[in-house]
Amino acid sequence: MEVSVLNINGQETGKKVTLNENIFEIEPNEHVLWLAVKQYLAAQRQGTAKSKERSEHNGSTRKLGRQKGGGGARRGDINSPVLVGGGRVFGPTPRDYSFKLNKKVNILARKSALSQAAKDNEIIVVEDFNLDAPKTKDFVNIAKNLKVNNKKALVVLPEVNKNVYLSARNLKNAEVMTANALNTYKVLNADAVILTESALKAIDELLTK
Structure with missing residues (x-):
């Protein structure tokens, strides 16, 4: 599947990237998705009832x-x-609700979530970008240019970028995370998954080992 690469102004750059068919074009496994979401939500529980x-x-x-x-x-x-x-x-007594999933199951769940997002045309690939300073207004402008300002947007970066993270922190419908922290729940919960070119390469490396 080929996707056009946009810049942060929402304009096509003339470049295209081919999404890895082993990650973005598999048949989503619903049971594995359910397990991964259940694991994520269980880990969020405080477990302090007593x-x-x-x-x-x-x-x-x-x-x-x-x-x-x-x-x-x-x-x-x-x-x-x-x-x-x-x-x-x-x-009730204090307890830990978290549980483990096999590594291969976790990888399959993330692939299934990304494939579902690609199937629903929710994947947006943008050029690598940076912000000079943490400004929410700048991030809002980027979201408007990409036409995701009224959607739950998940921005995936190759590594930690403090300025971008702080610019999105106060926005209710925006979240920024790195490629290695990407999880099934966040992908399924987003209406638009914005991947930078470098983040796309990082995801390829992480999920095709």
């Missing part, structure tokens, strides 16, 4: 009533789970 169990409550350990003959459940002390204000049985 309730007190019987042994963690402050209260007297005096036995409240007879073991038998009361006509109800054996309840022991005032911290018993059968009493209002007592400990909770099998309550």
Whole structure:
């Protein structure tokens, strides 16, 4: 698949790049996409939910009533789970929700996401660019020139560029990341994936090892 290379003014440069068919033209694997999105969202969870169990409550350990003959459940002390204000049985405890996926599964998921984006004509390739200073206004102008100012835009750079990152940080519908940090969720969540020429080469190297 050939794609025209644009400059940051939204004009065609006359150059074209061929998207790697092993990355941008495979049949998306829906199950693998689901796994990768599930992994990403699970890793975002804080996992700090906590309730007190019987042994963690402050209260007297005096036995409240007879073991038998009361006509109800054996309840022991005032911290018993059968009493209002007592400990909770099998309550939540702090935990880590993240889980691992095989490296090949992760690679396939990213390829599937990029292929889906290419299929939906969401891939935009631009010349390598830099900003002289971090200015949100400059980034907004670039987005308008590329006609993505009303879309969720994901800009992929070959390496960290502080000026570009800071220029996009305050924008609700824009995100900047490097090629090696690219993940399935971010690609699927974007309406437009803007790749610089160098980032495209970096993605080729990362996903075709």
